[in-house]
Amino acid sequence: MSAAVGGRPVPAPPAVAATVFGERLGLATRYAELLAGSGVERGLVGPREAERIWQRHVLNCAVIGEVVPAGARVVDVGSGAGLPGIPLALARPDLRVTLLEPMARRVTWLIEVIGELGVEVRVHRGRAEDAAVRSLLGGCDVVTARAVAPMGRLTGWTLPLLRPGGLLVAMKGATAGDEVADDRAAIEGFGGRAIRLYDCGSGIVDPLTRVVLVERRLGTQRPR
Numbered sequence: 033m034s035a036a037v038g039g040r041p042v043p044a045p046p047a048v049a050a051t052v053f054g055e056r057l058g059l060a061t062r063y064a065e066l067l068a069g070s071g072v073e074r075g076l077v078g079p080r081e082a083e084r085i086w087q088r089h090v091l092n093c094a095v096i097g098e099v100v101p102a103g104a105r106v107v108d109v110g111s112g113a114g115l116p117g118i119p120l121a122l123a124r125p126d127l128r129v130t131l132l133e134p135m136a137r138r139v140t141w142l143i144e145v146i147g148e149l150g151v152e153v154r155v156h157r158g159r160a161e162d163a164a165v166r167s168l169l170g171g172c173d174v175v176t177a178r179a180v181a182p183m184g185r186l187t188g189w190t191l192p193l194l195r196p197g198g199l200l201v202a203m204k205g206a207t208a209g210d211e212v213a214d215d216r217a218a219i220e221g222f223g224g225r226a227i228r229l230y231d232c233g234s235g236i237v238d239p240l241t242r243v244v245l246v247e248r249r250l251g252t253q254r255p256r
């Protein structure tokens with residue numbers, strides 16, 4: 033059964049969503065409706081995404097929680113319409129999540145949505161590489177990012193936000209292996225180590241959610 037938002041059908045959550053979101057399934061469902069409703073109307077999400085909002089967006093993002101340690105402080109860089117940060121925060125209430133996004137109209141929408149969901153997620157307007165952002169949000173345990181920049185540039189922007197030993201979780205899909213091969217030297221030059229690919233969401237999403245994991249080396253200066 034589907035709900036209709038602004039004339040667009042929003043599929044009901046698949047049964048497996050209950051295992052991902054538990055008692056927060058209602059909040060995840062409301063977020064899916066907001067994405068497919070005002071998110072589409074205000075140009076944050078394409079109109080064709082409404083019918084695949086669960087598999088391609090909400091669940092696809094939530095499953096990266098598999099690689100995020102308990103209690104981590106997480107910054108979602110280039111959050112856009114809250115992806116992957118909001119599904120991750122809903123699936124993992126133990127995390128402290130900040131959504132980082134430079135575009136004013138996206139930030140406005142994110143603040144409205146977080147207010148409506150009533151969850152403890154912070155929203156900050158800025159660019160990952162800005163000194164003010166590094167000073168305010170730096171030292172976090174995990175950075176997440178989906179569709180923000182190629183691996184080399186993304187690593188240069190985001191490793192300085194991590195504490196030494198912290199983890200970049202970059203959602204990269206089919207391009208993951210090629211991006212790592214192309215940018216390995218740059219990633220290591222920025223202080224990245226233990227670069228690996230990992231597939232999240234077995235039994236939940238198909239295709240699996242492929243991430244590139246990069247640790248910030250211990251004992252390195254923050255790259256500039």
Ligand SMILES: C[S@@+](CC[C@H](N)C(=O)[O-])C[C@H]1O[C@@H](n2cnc3c(N)ncnc32)[C@H](O)[C@@H]1O
Pocket residue numbers: 109110111112113114115116132133134135138158159160161177178179180189
């Ligand atoms: C293609 S969108 C992806 C949005 C969301 N992560 C998703 O997967 O739907 C890229 C987002 O990255 C943001 N962005 C671009 N450069 C950035 C930077 N230097 N720091 C933080 N965010 C940035 C853009 O404003 C945009 O919202």
